[in-house]
Amino acid sequence: MRIEIAAGSHFGTANLPYGVFSTPGTERRVGVRVGDSVVDLAVALGDDVFAKPSLNPFMAQGYDRWVEVRRRITELVSGEVPDEAVHAVADVTMHLPIEVADYVDFYASEHHASNLGRLFRPNAEPLMPNWKHLPVGYHGRAGTVVVSGTDIVRPCGQRKAADEDAPTFGECRRLDIEAEMGFIVGAGSPLGSSVPTAEFERHVFGVVLLNDWSARDIQAWEYVPLGPNLGKSFATSISAWVVPLLALGAARVPTPVQDPKPLPYLEEREPWGLDIDLSVAWNGQEVTRPPYREMYWSPAQMLAHLTINGASSRTGDLYASGTISGPEKNQRGAFIELTWGGKEPVEVGGEQRSFLLDGDEVTITATAPGADGTRIGFGEVTGRILPATEAKR
Structure with missing residues (x-):
């Protein structure tokens, strides 16, 4: 499916913030917000690091990986995203996004x-x-x-x-x-x-x-x-x-x-x-x-x-x-x-x-x-x- 982003949205492709969410059918996992949708990154990118209950494993991969994933997400959401990877913001529960170390x-x-x-x-x-x-x-x-x-x-x-x-x-x-x-x-x-x-x-x-x-x-x-x-x-x-x-x-x-x-x-x-x-x-x-x-x-x-x-x-x-x-x-x-x-x-x-x-x-x-x-x-x-x-x- 193609994700619609309303004009003036604060969550367009210039942003792409990360969070940890769950649905009645899924455990906590990493998603990215696009407009009024949340994209399940484990499903959309086929990467198990995003099937974790916090951002820590992904963040630990370092700067070059952050740049690469942001590029891939931008390309993905500018085209077609698998239907099963997309959830309405109103239908998910948001959680603490990180394991706080200090x-x-x-x-x-x-x-x-x-x-x-x-x-x-x-x-x-x-x-x-x-x-x-x-x-x-x-x-x-x-x-x-x-x-x-x-x-x-x-x-x-x-x-x-x-x-x-x-x-x-x-x-x-x-x-x-x-x-x-x-x-x-x-x-x-x-x-x-x-x-x-x-x-x-x-x-x-x-x-x-x-x-x-x-x-x-x-x-x-x-x-x-x-x-x-x-x-x-x-x-x-x-x-x-x-x-x-x-x-x-x-x-x-x-x-x-x-x-x-x-x-x-x-x-x-x-x-x-x-x-x-x-x-x-x-x-x-x-x-x-x-x-x-x-x-x-x-x-x-x-x-x-x-x-x-x-x-x-x-x-x-x-x-x-x-x-x-x-x-x-x-x-x-x-x-x-x-x-x-x-x-x-x-x-x-x-x-x-x-x-x-x-x-x-x-x-x-x-x-x-x-x-x-x-x-x-x-x-x-x-x-x-x-x-x-x-x-x-």
């Missing part, structure tokens, strides 16, 4: 870092002295990365408000989001080596939307001196579709001017800034539009820094950009920032809101320039908040 979250937006600095340290410089010399990050929890559509249970933990004499245990009272992009390592690097910025595209397979759910009150009490832990580790959501880095050539832009000049291992001859426009909807209402092109540190620089000490990288490693924010208020990618710590609520559904309530749903979407003047989409990452469960003390 997870690291960066803090790469100067606007976001400056805003939080002003909120948390009003009488000091917004940025810490190291911020413009290296991509700051923390090591997250791979086991709590979930696919879009997974409900998020409100976390419990210790929290201490400014007007309290001692910490208390209970459910998070300042539950937040962070709109981010996630980068998936396809080809790893051995222990004791590093990945130069110029080799970024040979190691990173693709890009997903990411929501780093954040318990701000738990985070504020625990993070000194070692950084985020329970306030972040309870859940991180990613989109089901992985947009290949090979599809993002037309989205490449320079990063903002980096001053002071980065150390040599962080220098880029051809910067990997990306012109991606995000949208955050709170209970169906758009509240902010973060622009990824404003990110100070590029994903190539993040990977170079992540490995410069000799740390290995592995197939399935996920690292995230940190909250994406722009210079304008309607471009802030976290609610703590958008509402200025809750002091400037936004209207959602006719109510003044600052942080997430049980039953709230957040959806992040994004598009970027594609080849030949098209736009490509990343799907969505959605999560709904469920009440806290009774936790053991």
